[in-house]
Amino acid sequence: MSLQLGELRVPRRILMGPGPTEVNPRVLRAMSLPVLGHLDPAFLEIMNQVTAMLRAVFQTQNELTLAVSGTGTAGMEATLFNLIEPGDEVLVAVKGYFGDRMCQMAERAGAKLTRLDTEWGTVFEPERIGAALKTMAKPKLVAIVHAETSTGALQPIEEIARLAHEAGALFLIDCVTSLGGTPVLIDEWKVDAAYSGTQKCLGSPPGLSPVTFSPRAVEVIRNRKTPPQSWYLDMGLIARYWGGDRVYHHTAPINAIYGCHEALRLALDEGLSVRFARHLRNHHALVAGVEAMGLTLHASANRLPMLNTIRIPTGLDDMRIRGRLLNEFGIEIAGGLGALKGRILRVGIMGYSSNPHNVTLFLAALEHILASEGVKIPRGAALASAHEVYTQAAASVSDHSGK
Amino acid sequence: MSLQLGELRVPRRILMGPGPTEVNPRVLRAMSLPVLGHLDPAFLEIMNQVTAMLRAVFQTQNELTLAVSGTGTAGMEATLFNLIEPGDEVLVAVKGYFGDRMCQMAERAGAKLTRLDTEWGTVFEPERIGAALKTMAKPKLVAIVHAETSTGALQPIEEIARLAHEAGALFLIDCVTSLGGTPVLIDEWKVDAAYSGTQKCLGSPPGLSPVTFSPRAVEVIRNRKTPPQSWYLDMGLIARYWGGDRVYHHTAPINAIYGCHEALRLALDEGLSVRFARHLRNHHALVAGVEAMGLTLHASANRLPMLNTIRIPTGLDDMRIRGRLLNEFGIEIAGGLGALKGRILRVGIMGYSSNPHNVTLFLAALEHILASEGVKIPRGAALASAHEVYTQAAASVSDHSGK
Numbered sequence: 001m002s003l004q005l006g007e008l009r010v011p012r013r014i015l016m017g018p019g020p021t022e023v024n025p026r027v028l029r030a031m032s033l034p035v036l037g038h039l040d041p042a043f044l045e046i047m048n049q050v051t052a053m054l055r056a057v058f059q060t061q062n063e064l065t066l067a068v069s070g071t072g073t074a075g076m077e078a079t080l081f082n083l084i085e086p087g088d089e090v091l092v093a094v095k096g097y098f099g100d101r102m103c104q105m106a107e108r109a110g111a112k113l114t115r116l117d118t119e120w121g122t123v124f125e126p127e128r129i130g131a132a133l134k135t136m137a138k139p140k141l142v143a144i145v146h147a148e149t150s151t152g153a154l155q156p157i158e159e160i161a162r163l164a165h166e167a168g169a170l171f172l173i174d175c176v177t178s179l180g181g182t183p184v185l186i187d188e189w190k191v192d193a194a195y196s197g198t199q200k201c202l203g204s205p206p207g208l209s210p211v212t213f214s215p216r217a218v219e220v221i222r223n224r225k226t227p228p229q230s231w232y233l234d235m236g237l238i239a240r241y242w243g244g245d246r247v248y249h250h251t252a253p254i255n256a257i258y259g260c261h262e263a264l265r266l267a268l269d270e271g272l273s274v275r276f277a278r279h280l281r282n283h284h285a286l287v288a289g290v291e292a293m294g295l296t297l298h299a300s301a302n303r304l305p306m307l308n309t310i311r312i313p314t315g316l317d318d319m320r321i322r323g324r325l326l327n328e329f330g331i332e333i334a335g336g337l338g339a340l341k342g343r344i345l346r347v348g349i350m351g352y353s354s355n356p357h358n359v360t361l362f363l364a365a366l367e368h369i370l371a372s373e374g375v376k377i378p379r380g381a382a383l384a385s386a387h388e389v390y391t392q393a394a395a396s397v398s399d400h401s402g403k
Numbered sequence: 404m405s406l407q408l409g410e411l412r413v414p415r416r417i418l419m420g421p422g423p424t425e426v427n428p429r430v431l432r433a434m435s436l437p438v439l440g441h442l443d444p445a446f447l448e449i450m451n452q453v454t455a456m457l458r459a460v461f462q463t464q465n466e467l468t469l470a471v472s473g474t475g476t477a478g479m480e481a482t483l484f485n486l487i488e489p490g491d492e493v494l495v496a497v498k499g500y501f502g503d504r505m506c507q508m509a510e511r512a513g514a515k516l517t518r519l520d521t522e523w524g525t526v527f528e529p530e531r532i533g534a535a536l537k538t539m540a541k542p543k544l545v546a547i548v549h550a551e552t553s554t555g556a557l558q559p560i561e562e563i564a565r566l567a568h569e570a571g572a573l574f575l576i577d578c579v580t581s582l583g584g585t586p587v588l589i590d591e592w593k594v595d596a597a598y599s600g601t602q603k604c605l606g607s608p609p610g611l612s613p614v615t616f617s618p619r620a621v622e623v624i625r626n627r628k629t630p631p632q633s634w635y636l637d638m639g640l641i642a643r644y645w646g647g648d649r650v651y652h653h654t655a656p657i658n659a660i661y662g663c664h665e666a667l668r669l670a671l672d673e674g675l676s677v678r679f680a681r682h683l684r685n686h687h688a689l690v691a692g693v694e695a696m697g698l699t700l701h702a703s704a705n706r707l708p709m710l711n712t713i714r715i716p717t718g719l720d721d722m723r724i725r726g727r728l729l730n731e732f733g734i735e736i737a738g739g740l741g742a743l744k745g746r747i748l749r750v751g752i753m754g755y756s757s758n759p760h761n762v763t764l765f766l767a768a769l770e771h772i773l774a775s776e777g778v779k780i781p782r783g784a785a786l787a788s789a790h791e792v793y794t795q796a797a798a799s800v801s802d803h804s805g806k
Contacts, residue, residue: 003459005452005668008433008661011445020438020657030411031658032435035423035608037735042414049408056406070473073653077635105634199654205438207610207656229632231508232480250476251602253610254423255434258411265408332440
């Protein structure tokens with residue numbers, strides 16, 4: 001490869017995968033502000049504001065709330081590694097790809113793992129988890145994914161939290177895809193630890209993982225007998241930098257935090273309930289359009305509003321459909337992971353990408369491609385159905401102006 | 404705290420600490436390009452280019468060369484955790500704060516650690532390391548910091564590499580502060596693994612850690628008996644995403660990689676030898692100015708060009724000097740870490756921050772502050788001495804225009 005490269009250019013894309021999503025130009029603008037030192041009083045104040053805004057979106061009073069300097073997977077590792085010590089009994093309820101990843105990490109942390117599985121696309125009945133907990137001697141931690149990005153299913157949380165606590169365990173959720181797009185009520189649900197990512201419904205580029213720990217989880221971390229196996233993700237050390245002491249741990253990713261700050265500011269300015277309603281409205285429009293084409297969604301109930309899994313009609317090739325969407329229409333969506341590879345399309349409408357332009361464009365493009373691939377489609381029905389949702393909500397105007 | 408926040412504002416700062424440094428506006432502009440998907444063919448091509456450019460700055464042909472999705476500390480952890488298995492004998496030669504950090508991580512990885520220490524500010528004689536290796540049964544890894552940011556000393560590398568290999572060990576260096584500012588010759592020195600950070604002499608914001616592994620190190624990783632203790636930093640998994648397979652591992656920090664791409668492009672466009680000469684010239688000017696004020700540098704020999712440690716005159720308070728520099732002149736420098744806390748000032752002239760404007764401004768401000776604190780200073784001597792360095796190099800004009 002010649003290294004005489006020109007200035008970076010990126011193609012125009014509509015991002016409707018499982019993240020990253022498009023971001024508001026204001027967020028990009030914030031990220032291009034000059035770098036500050038990671039111990040500059042002005043930057044420390046920005047961190048304080050990020051913490052306060054993260055508490056608001058997590059709907060928590062948890063003191064230990066901050067953005068880990070890595071992507072959502074780093075947040076998964078930070079929460080698991082800080083709460084688990086070798087030999088601890090951990091229950092992970094798996095209903096998709098990311099639950100499986102939690103198991104792999106818990107095992108690397110030396111956990112004595114109890115793994116429950118349910119069909120991908122469904123959610124857990126709390127009773128199953130309650131029953132499994134009864135078979136464990138001293139469960140330390142129960143972990144589950146709230147919004148499983150690989151299947152499109154949303155797990156009800158509150159009852160599982162109650163059962164975990166009844167068994168004396170901490171309760172951890174992955175809310176990478178849900179935070180900022182659907183209610184995540186850390187305090188009300190009594191969740192002890194949670195991690196997310198900035199690149200989904202929060203509407204900032206990837207690179208940071210918001211995390212929050214309850215006072216009870218903090219107590220468990222403080223009383224560890226062994227240090228967490230990661231130094232980079234050691235919450236005891238990181239808390240001293242994000243908290244009052246400001247002890248140097250690592251150089252924070254300054255500009256990513258600027259972007260996160262602006263994205264959080266925009267989310268709170270929009271209002272969480274308005275934002276959740278927007279995600280739901282665009283989801284309803286997308287589903288109406290998809291079903292009007294004669295397609296079905298994979299998640300039958302408890303559907304995520306921000307990530308839609310569409311079954312691929314028999315005989316059609318996943319890669320070909322996605323390739324045509326990308327190359328002919330500049331629209332990125334994703335295929336299935338693991339057990340669902342080749343069987344579903346995953347269509348994200350998250351954060352700034354959750355808007356009627358994207359929904360309309362996607363439906364029009366998909367209809368064109370399916371029809372040209374020989375699928376019998378009632379032409380125009382998708383857009384008509386989606387448009388009706390918007391008209392009924394009388395909301396498309398405010399959505400279009402919603403910058 | 405009220406959450407009715409205005410748009411983010413940052414104060415104007417001259418960054419002359421140990422990093423982050425100021426970055427070229429072109430880098431900030433690249434970071435504000437629209438987000439692409441982490442599996443978009445256009446983004447994968449950007450990753451290929453980043454890899455090729457990283458190989459050029461590391462001066463290596465190593466296939467496994469990429470940017471870890473975390474700051475330099477994540478790179479430290481990624482290299483140590485992937486090369487060490489529990490029970491492995493590891494030698495860490497410590498001559499400052501970051502060598503000590505390596506020891507902490509090696510111990511978390513279960514290493515049987517042999518730690519050598521030398522006075523902070525000095526470097527190791529290779530013979531000491533050779534002798535220590537003879538006391539070990541089967542050394543697996545020797546690790547040392549190339550440019551110790553906490554002391555300002557530059558460790559000669561080549562002979563230690565030879566001794567490590569002679570003993571059958573892999574050889575790892577931390578080149579967080581050196582890469583892009585002074586020669587780092589991975590292949591010529593026969594270094595098996597190295598990590599760096601983007602926010603020092605490479606001139607990009609913090610958030611990524613360039614790493615490189617020799618074929619021999621890759622072989623060791625492939626033949627591990629146990630998985631690395633981190634899943635997020637598991638090079639076997641990450642290599643499948645950065646390499647040809649493009650298997651999803653985590654969502655790459657897209658915009659940080661844009662910034663890194665542009666910073667690398669600018670570094671190679673400047674030319675590495677020209678860039679090293681620039682760092683050296685600004686270092687010589689700074690040292691001439693500092694010594695003309697009657698101050699002394701802590702590192703007596705093997706001085707880093709990009710990070711200068713100045714002894715604080717007796718009776719003066721570290722925090723007060725740095726506070727005045729920041730508040731009265733908008734200049735950020737750093738104080739000492741660990742054993743050197745309160746005893747030295749650390750002045751970075753790295754990457755985009757390495758320019759005559761910054762050197763001149765710093766010398767003028769420091770002279771003013773020291774004089775007003777009652778230190779007897781020959782007024783004007785610092786600037787005259789620094790200016791003479793620039794005049795002799797006949798280079799200040801090209802430096803000033805060097806955007």
